Amino acid sequence: MNLFVFGLGFTARRFVERARSRFDTVCATVTDPARTGPGAIAEMRAFGPDSDDPRIAADLADTDVLLVSAPPGRDGDTVLNRYRAAIADSRIGWIGYLSTIGVYGDHQGAWIDEETAPSPVSGRSRGRLSVENDWLALGAETGKPVQVFRLSGIYGPGRNPIVKLREGKSQRIIKPGQVFNRIHVDDIATTLLASIDRPRNGAVYNVTDDEPTPPQVVTEYAAKLAGLPLPPEVDFETADLSPMARSFYGENKRVRNLRIREELGVDLAYPTYREGLAALVADARA
Template identity: 80%
Template sequence: MNLFVFGLGFTARRFVERASGRFAQVRATVTDPSRAGAGLDGVAMRTFGPDGDDARIAADLAETDVLLISAPPAGDGDTVLARYGDAIRASRIGWIGYLSTIGVYGDKQGAWIDEATEPRPTSRRSLARLAVEEAWLALGRDSAKTVQVFRLSGIYGPGRNPIVKLRQGKSQRIIKAGQVFNRIHVDDIATTLLASLDRPRAGAVYNVTDDAPTPPQVVTEYAAALTGLPLPPEIDFETADLSPMARSFYGENKRVRNRLIREELGVELAYPTYREGLAALVADTHD
């Protein structure tokens, strides 16, 4: 089997590292293959972005069996579908995975939700995500290809986590009453994708998240306690210096269940809460 990945970012790289032994060929896109750290051993890199695409991509897709889309929407649409939808439909690709976000559910005021909960996004970014999800699922129905959507919560892992922010002096302990977030370790995302390869289901939508929706300041406090690093002062959300995107995350509050990946795919999370995840990162010198 051959794998093609649109968007070799943090999550997709970990999946490729874990899954590469399953594939005869792995090809993946980045916006700039010459950028330091863009490549990955054993992966044939392709350019895909606003400045143009590698001419080999269409031929690559014709030889692809498994397709992972980790590239975000551009504006209100999906660049992959716009440029390569016809090539994908005509290909032999059997399994397609689209990485989305739990942001498509919108604000649930702290209530518990699962995959049966109706998505009601409010931000333009999440509205675009939901539209792209639906477009990929429609492609699956129209072409008899097995498309799965994976809605990810806040992703962390080696090099991208609260410990790194504390060490860099970039951590903030923002307080907003009642606010909670779910998280997911990048290794548990890879495990879920691998499980879906073994148990594909056309039209499936999965919440890929941990078991512990938690206030963000509590996670920061735990990271500081594990490492002995100084705890940043509390900052009220209303006066916090946040980017518009970061502030928008605090506008949504929900507790997300992951029962479907466990019951249908047989996934056992290596890091069911942030506690196990951060403890493992502290033990890893490359956290």
């Protein structure tokens, strides 16, 4: 069985590390041509906004499992724009598209699930929803199992609140009533593997933890576990945030994950931030 990954970023790389032994070959795309060629976990292929590796079409013809982690381009989904016909005509038997819970928009702290109608606020999330629909349409037209995974805030080794505290880049931003869901990157990999074993065309899954929590509470817990000083509290209205970071605080919701448990049988290794951060404190890469 062969795997092809569009977009070997933080999440997809962790998935490949976890799942490598299940596949005969793994090919994956990166944007920097200097990183292409034989690699430890995958055969690398260049895939940029304007051009890509000519071997990709042949790779797709031999692919059984396709994971799409590349973000939308200027004109929608670059993967579909360039390779829709190749994918439709291939033997691919499972397609996973990594999206975001941002497509749901703001629900003022209410609980939501996959039956909640998407209502994206930002242009970035509207673009994601449009691409989701394009992939689902491909599945409906071809019969190839297409699954959409809506991810909450991703953390894991090298990318987590402990790292930010150690680097002095953490802020304890206070916005009353604000909560976020999170998901450990290893639990994403577990969910993808469970779906590969149980494909369902048109499925949409929220991939998230059990406990939406105010961000400052997570920072305080991380500091206590790691024995690091707490950054001072900062009011959201006066906080120095990038436009993208500020936009995240404009969406407030509590996201349920029952579908991945009940349909895919996923048992989260890190059901809350507490288990996830505790494991990271003991991890040299954290």
